[in-house]
Amino acid sequence: MTVPPSAHPAASGACAVAAAASADPVAPVGKAQAEESVAIFQRSWQTYQKLLEVDFLEHNLLYQAVQQHLLSLAAAAAGPGDGSYASAGGLRLVDLGCGDALQLARTLQRCGCPGCRSPGSGVPLASYTGVDVSAPALALAARHLAFLQPTCEVSLVEQDMDAFVRGCPAGSFDVAFASFAVHHLSTLEAKQAFLSQVARCLEPGGAFLLVDVFRKEGEDRGQYMQRYQGNMDEAVDKGIIEPGEAATVMEHILNFDYPEQLSAYQQAAAAAGFAAAECAATDSKQFGRCLVLRKAL
Numbered sequence: 001m002t003v004p005p006s007a008h009p010a011a012s013g014a015c016a017v018a019a020a021a022s023a024d025p026v027a028p029v030g031k032a033q034a035e036e037s038v039a040i041f042q043r044s045w046q047t048y049q050k051l052l053e054v055d056f057l058e059h060n061l062l063y064q065a066v067q068q069h070l071l072s073l074a075a076a077a078a079g080p081g082d083g084s085y086a087s088a089g090g091l092r093l094v095d096l097g098c099g100d101a102l103q104l105a106r107t108l109q110r111c112g113c114p115g116c117r118s119p120g121s122g123v124p125l126a127s128y129t130g131v132d133v134s135a136p137a138l139a140l141a142a143r144h145l146a147f148l149q150p151t152c153e154v155s156l157v158e159q160d161m162d163a164f165v166r167g168c169p170a171g172s173f174d175v176a177f178a179s180f181a182v183h184h185l186s187t188l189e190a191k192q193a194f195l196s197q198v199a200r201c202l203e204p205g206g207a208f209l210l211v212d213v214f215r216k217e218g219e220d221r222g223q224y225m226q227r228y229q230g231n232m233d234e235a236v237d238k239g240i241i242e243p244g245e246a247a248t249v250m251e252h253i254l255n256f257d258y259p260e261q262l263s264a265y266q267q268a269a270a271a272a273g274f275a276a277a278e279c280a281a282t283d284s285k286q287f288g289r290c291l292v293l294r295k296a297l
């Protein structure tokens with residue numbers, strides 16, 4: 001079933017949106033409803049930018065791990081001097097729940113993307129495919145990723161990411177990436193099924209770089225919510241966001257965020273067919289992590 005643009009419950013772009021358009025996620029979107037959804041997106045996106053500007057959520061640390069792993073994947077894929085990028089045309093990357101793609105765009109720039117198609121020149125990117133249910137977020141992504149063209153083919157797909165991976169031919173991509181999106185899948189079973197499909201979409205030897213929020217070991221969802229409330233209170237105390245903005249973030253998180261424990265994720269990744277699930281980085285408050293899930297050669 002196709003999810004209408006901007007009406008998906010978690011379609012926020014900034015991931016901190018009230019559920020104005022979510023009463024019936026498959027109802028047709030009227031003009032007023034769509035405009036309200038865009039307005040909510042803009043407000044939430046601005047709150048998210050305020051937190052990112054001062055690196056309050058420590059995303060820099062997580063994206064540094066992404067950068068490092070993209071570079072090592074590129075080096076491994078290039079092989080020892082066989083020039084395989086020249087023939088393969090570079091890495092094909094899919095960004096699931098891409099939102100505005102700003103953080104990944106900056107990371108790709110630091111990796112030297114789109115890069116020249118020869119080993120040792122950063123990360124040669126043949127294609128970038130971004131998937132998101134939010135039309136306003138994709139419009140921003142198009143701007144942020146413009147620097148990749150024309151060397152790298154950029155496709156932006158307005159679709160539910162779960163439906164997208166189910167419909168993908170096996171081995172369509174070399175690298176999958178998802179940041180702060182998979183926690184919207186509401187059960188561990190749904191996440192495991194999603195991971196299985198991502199594994200199928202990857203070439204042997206490919207990797208899924210997964211950046212997301214996690215519960216601490218032994219922490220339940222309620223305790224996580226309390227901890228996140230404390231985090232938002234701190235952001236307000238530091239004058240980074242307004243109390244009303246923190247309340248909107250918490251409303252969204254309470255409605256739509258289902259983070260898992262790292263150990264549960266690693267087990268789900270193994271059951272989904274990934275050969276390894278390494279935690280490459282964790283922020284100091286143990287909310288955000290970068291996982292590297294590898295598909296066997």
Ligand SMILES: C[S@@+](CC[C@H](N)C(=O)[O-])C[C@H]1O[C@@H](n2cnc3c(N)ncnc32)[C@H](O)[C@@H]1O
Nearest residue numbers: 010011012013015097098099133160161179181
């Ligand atoms: C917190 S934002 C993260 C955006 C971006 N990846 C980043 O890190 O800045 C979460 C994004 O996931 C998207 N999203 C949530 N559930 C989705 C789904 N089932 N399919 C596709 N996109 C989804 C939302 O629309 C939103 O853009």
